[in-house]
Each structure stands twice: as C-alpha cells, then as structure tokens.
Amino acid sequence: MRYNEKELQALSRQPAEMAAELGMRGPKKGSDEAEPVGALLLERCRVTREEPGTFSISFIEDPERKYHFECSSEEQCQEWMEALRRASYEFMRRSLIFYRNEIRKVTGKDPLEQFGISEEARFQLSGLQA
Amino acid sequence: MKLNERSVAHYALSDSPADHMGFLRTWGSPGTPPTPSGTGRRCWFVLKGNLLFSFESRKGRAPLSLVVLEGCTVELAEAPVPEEFAFAICFDAPGVHPHLLAAEGPAAQEAWVKALSRASFGYMRLVVRELESQLQDARQSLALQHHSSWKPAASRCKPQARNNRSVVLENGHPLSKDCRPVGLVEEAGSRSAGLGLAERELQGPASLLLGRGQSPVSPETSDFSTLHDWYGQEIMKLQQHWQQRAQGSQPECEEQDKP
Numbered sequence: 001m002r003y004n005e006k007e008l009q010a011l012s013r014q015p016a017e018m019a020a021e022l023g024m025r026g027p028k029k030g031s032d033e034a035e036p037v038g039a040l041l042l043e044r045c046r047v048t049r050e051e052p053g054t055f056s057i058s059f060i061e062d063p064e065r066k067y068h069f070e071c072s073s074e075e076q077c078q079e080w081m082e083a084l085r086r087a088s089y090e091f092m093r094r095s096l097i098f099y100r101n102e103i104r105k106v107t108g109k110d111p112l113e114q115f116g117i118s119e120e121a122r123f124q125l126s127g128l129q130a
Numbered sequence: 131m132k133l134n135e136r137s138v139a140h141y142a143l144s145d146s147p148a149d150h151m152g153f154l155r156t157w158g159s160p161g162t163p164p165t166p167s168g169t170g171r172r173c174w175f176v177l178k179g180n181l182l183f184s185f186e187s188r189k190g191r192a193p194l195s196l197v198v199l200e201g202c203t204v205e206l207a208e209a210p211v212p213e214e215f216a217f218a219i220c221f222d223a224p225g226v227h228p229h230l231l232a233a234e235g236p237a238a239q240e241a242w243v244k245a246l247s248r249a250s251f252g253y254m255r256l257v258v259r260e261l262e263s264q265l266q267d268a269r270q271s272l273a274l275q276h277h278s279s280w281k282p283a284a285s286r287c288k289p290q291a292r293n294n295r296s297v298v299l300e301n302g303h304p305l306s307k308d309c310r311p312v313g314l315v316e317e318a319g320s321r322s323a324g325l326g327l328a329e330r331e332l333q334g335p336a337s338l339l340l341g342r343g344q345s346p347v348s349p350e351t352s353d354f355s356t357l358h359d360w361y362g363q364e365i366m367k368l369q370q371h372w373q374q375r376a377q378g379s380q381p382e383c384e385e386q387d388k389p
Binding site: 010061093099122 | 141180
C-alpha cells in the first residue's frame with residue numbers, strides 16, 4: 001500500500017505533542033537519525049503496561065504482536081501512556097460528542113451549528129454507543 | 131520509513147463507519163509524471179477519520195493507497211481534462227506535489243472538499259478545545275444564575291420585570307437565594323446562558339465594581355459575598371423606588387374615583 005511518506009516525514013518535524021527518546025524493541029533500529037525510523041498510526045490500538053517503566057502498543061487485529069517501549073522512568077512511562085491513550089482520532093471524536101451533548105443540556109443549543117458541522121454522521125450521539 | 135501497514139489496512143477494511151466515500155478520479159499512480167495529464171484513474175475512495183484510502187473498486191480487498199490528512203489544506207483545482215470537478219490536497223512539505231482528485235459532479239466535489247478539510251485530527255482538536263471552554267462558561271453562568279435569584283438591572287429582562295417586582299414588593303425584603311421566581315427559571319432556559327451574558331452591557335451596581343476587575347457574569351468572580359452585595363444593593367434601591375411610587379400613587383387613585 002502506497003502512502004504519503006514524504007508528507008508524514010515533514011509532519012514529524014513539526015512541533016510535537018510529546019517527544020522523547022524511548023528504547024524500542026521490535027524491528028531492528030535504523031541508523032539514520034535524520035529521518036524518522038518509523039511511524040505507528042494509532043487507530044484501534046491498545047496501550048498496555050508491561051514491566052515497570054515499560055509499555056507496549058498492540059493492534060486489535062493481532063494483539064500478541066507488540067511494539068515495546070522502554071522509558072527512562074516510571075513517570076515518563078505514565079505520561080506517555082496517558083498521552084497515547086488520548087491520541088487516537090476515536091478518542092477525540094468521542095470527546096467532541098460528549099462536550100456537544102453536555103453543552104446542549106446546559107444551554108439548550110447545539111454548539112456545532114456555528115461551525116456548520118452539526119449534521120455530520122461522525123458527530124452524532126449514536127456514535128458513542130459504537 | 132516503516133509504517134504499521136497491516137494494522138492500517140485492517141482498519142481500512144473494518145466495518146467501522148466511514149466518514150465519506152465515493153468514486154474519484156486520481157492522477158496519483160506510481161510512475162506518473164509530476165504534471166498530471168489525461169483523464170486519470172477512477173478509484174473507490176474511503177475517508178475514515180483523518181485517513182483517506184483508495185481501492186481499485188468498492189469491493190477491493192486491499193487499499194491501493196493512503197493519504198494521511200494532517201498538515202494539509204484542500205483547494206479547488208483545475209483538472210488536465212476540462213469539466214472535471216477537481217480539487218487538490220496540498221501539503222506544506224518539500225518536494226511534494228498536491229494530490230489531484232476529481233469528483234463526478236459539483237455536489238460531490240463540494241461534499242468531498244468539505245469532508246477532507248475537516249478531516250484532520252488538528253481540526254477536531256480545535257473544535258474540542260473550543261467546546262471545552264464553552265461548556266465551562268455555560269456551567270459557570272448557570273451556577274451564577276442559581277446563586278442570584280433576582281435580576282440586578284431591569285433592562286436585562288423587560289418582559290419578566292413586572293413579575294419580579296411584584297414578588298419583591300409582596301415579600302417586602304430581598305429574596306433569599308433559595309427562592310427562585312418562575313420567570314427567572316424560564317429566562318435561564320430560553321436564552322443562551324453561556325454565550326450571551328458576557329456580552330451584555332452591565333448596569334447598576336455592577337458597573338461600580340467593574341473598575342475592580344470583577345463583574346457579575348465574569349467566570350473570574352470568585353467572591354460570593356461580593357456578588358451578594360451587588361444584588362442586595364440593587365434590591366434596596368428598587369424597594370425605595372417602589373415605596374416612593376406607592377406613596378405617590380395614592381392621590382391618583384382618588385382622582386380616578388371622581389366622576
């Protein structure tokens with residue numbers, strides 16, 4: 001499958017949410033420091049605590065195939081796990097639906113109307129039960 | 131650069147709902163020159179979140195390509211062949227050409243441009259942050275309304291003013307915070323409590339205290355006793371006003387009785 005690699009590489013150089021050196025166990029490490037070695041697209045992934053200071057990312061279709069990450073401290077491990085948990089598009093979408101509904105309850109108005117996106121299927125309440 | 135292709139392809143084919151899909155012509159096949167020409171290739175495109183996949187056909191078993199929609203803009207464009215409803219996904223990356231696509235009609239073109247412009251995680255995050263702040267404002271305004279069960283300035287609630295005044299006059303003393311006249315509760319529900327309040331002009335004792343950097347509707351106003359004082363002052367002023375009117379109206383009533 002082709003993908004827009006150059007664009008992703010450019011994206012990787014943009015200011016990051018979080019950046020750190022973490023030890024990664026998986027495929028062999030690349031030696032080229034200038035370009036990112038790899039990217040993991042985080043949809044439908046599970047972030048799991050492993051040994052202390054270590055977490056893994058696995059994907060729903062193959063939960064045993066894990067990418068391991070070693071952190072320099074327990075604190076760093078916590079930070080990364082929390083950031084990754086919130087990083088998925090799905091999480092952001094659910095947050096949006098949640099806030100929209102809460103605002104409707106308090107004000108009686110739909111806050112998405114001002115953005116012109118109130119009819120989009122991805123923002124409907126039914127999406128939360130999925 | 132490595133990518134977790136298998137997982138991504140699995141996601142593309144899964145039954146999670148797509149945000150948009152349809153046939154589009156694309157000029158992005160490998161080996162094509164940077165300047166698109168010809169009629170392009172018709173593929174089935176599926177947008178899921180910020181991921182745009184293309185397939186050979188609707189029943190395609192593996193995605194042909196993926197465009198990750200972050201850090202890009204979507205613009206109308208001209209196709210090499212006229213009368214194509216073309217648009218382009220443009221990235222700000224070195225050595226990268228816009229991804230040219232064409233829809234089958236003007237409605238489809240518009241729908242795709244809208245969907246793709248709003249597809250990024252970045253866009254969603256902006257919206258979520260905005261909603262978070264709106265919810266906070268709305269909740270604080272609602273809390274303020276519950277604390278203040280009387281209106282400081284008559285101009286803010288003209289239709290309800292009569293009800294409020296008669297209630298205050300009957301009681302003869304300032305309303306306690308537990309007492310909520312019906313008119314007020316309705317008002318809270320009918321206007322956009324969170325959004326409108328902050329913009330309204332403040333009158334009465336509130337204006338006296340604006341200089342101190344506080345206001346009855348600012349979420350920063352943390353001192354309840356200050357709020358209480360404001361409304362208390364306003365109530366006393368109103369009371370005096372009505373008492374004067376009540377005394378002044380006696381002669382008028384007598385006059386009406388005269389033939």
